[in-house]
Amino acid sequence: MSKKISLTRYLVEQQRIDGHIPAQLRLLLEVVARACKRISLTVNKGALGGVLGAAETENIQGEMQKKLDIIANEVLIEANEWGGHLAAMASEEMDSIYIVPNRYPQGEYLLMFDPLDGSSNIDVNVSVGLIFSVMVKPEGAGVSEQDFLQPGNQQVAAGYCVFGPQTTLVLTVGDGVAMFTLDREQGSFILTAENMRVPNDTQEFAINMSNMRHWDAPVKRYIDECLQGQEGPRGKDFNMRWVGSMVADVHRILTRGGVFLYPWDKRESDKPGKLRLMYEANPMGWLIEQAGGAASTGKQSILDVQPTKLHERVSVFLGSKNEVERIARYYSEA
Numbered sequence: 001m002s003k004k005i006s007l008t009r010y011l012v013e014q015q016r017i018d019g020h021i022p023a024q025l026r027l028l029l030e031v032v033a034r035a036c037k038r039i040s041l042t043v044n045k046g047a048l049g050g051v052l053g054a055a056e057t058e059n060i061q062g063e064m065q066k067k068l069d070i071i072a073n074e075v076l077i078e079a080n081e082w083g084g085h086l087a088a089m090a091s092e093e094m095d096s097i098y099i100v101p102n103r104y105p106q107g108e109y110l111l112m113f114d115p116l117d118g119s120s121n122i123d124v125n126v127s128v129g130l131i132f133s134v135m136v137k138p139e140g141a142g143v144s145e146q147d148f149l150q151p152g153n154q155q156v157a158a159g160y161c162v163f164g165p166q167t168t169l170v171l172t173v174g175d176g177v178a179m180f181t182l183d184r185e186q187g188s189f190i191l192t193a194e195n196m197r198v199p200n201d202t203q204e205f206a207i208n209m210s211n212m213r214h215w216d217a218p219v220k221r222y223i224d225e226c227l228q229g230q231e232g233p234r235g236k237d238f239n240m241r242w243v244g245s246m247v248a249d250v251h252r253i254l255t256r257g258g259v260f261l262y263p264w265d266k267r268e269s270d271k272p273g274k275l276r277l278m279y280e281a282n283p284m285g286w287l288i289e290q291a292g293g294a295a296s297t298g299k300q301s302i303l304d305v306q307p308t309k310l311h312e313r314v315s316v317f318l319g320s321k322n323e324v325e326r327i328a329r330y331y332s333e334a
């Protein structure tokens, strides 16, 4: 990639050449990218900026919020509420939807986000990130939580930003997956990969192994066979990686393949899983599918799940197609 193509230029060309993205959506993506830059700088400061540690408040999921969860959430709200491209926003860190105040023009899009994913890694200098999903508000006056409850296959844009050794923004508007790296000197995101592809096969799985005794039979069978390696039914050795930040684990899979599993488990048997459908599983699932991979709950494609509530949880299997399909087959055989 010789010429340095900025995110703005990439989006303008996508809009001009393919007419793939309407002007308002392009603006929205540029605003989200600007917010990512601000959050990246704040995360990067760490203890020097006094931003590490807990915030003494809980979110609707009953999780203790981190200071950076709240800071990142506020940066995204402030950046996006006045631009005229949004009707409302929803976040992991907000109980209900945030409707754009009447003092600003109401737009046609709905933005959902996990403002800081990988909370357990924030204070220990391990990669964290931001995940977002964009949908169109259904016709009709006003906006409500019901307008957000659309299946993932209705997304018009999705992406994540990893705040790690590099700050990397990865996104799709339904025409493949592109990656941009923040050039801190220029202060702009530069295109560093296009048409990212996830290989169909892999020898690397990502799961929190400490939960093994709580898994259901299909997951136990799948991981067991991977661990048996060459001597086992898979006839090949598997490696394991688990960062504990979904953005970092999924970024590795988009970069070199792999399969990510966060299944239902008996610890909270009344919940379908830990990860949230609207602003974790849907955007990551669409990115992986746009890169030739697959995303499943074990029983159906994640993108076909009809949501019933904003902070709904779901079982997640995503990555290299043949592995995700094998896990789904084990569920159908169970």
Ligand code: FBP
Pocket: 092, 114, 116, 117, 118, 119, 120, 208, 244, 245, 246, 247, 262
């Ligand atoms: P949040 O940090 O946004 O709550 O996300 C959940 C998450 O941290 C994912 O990023 C990650 O994949 C998973 O939970 C890690 O879970 P565990 O701590 O059980 O390994």
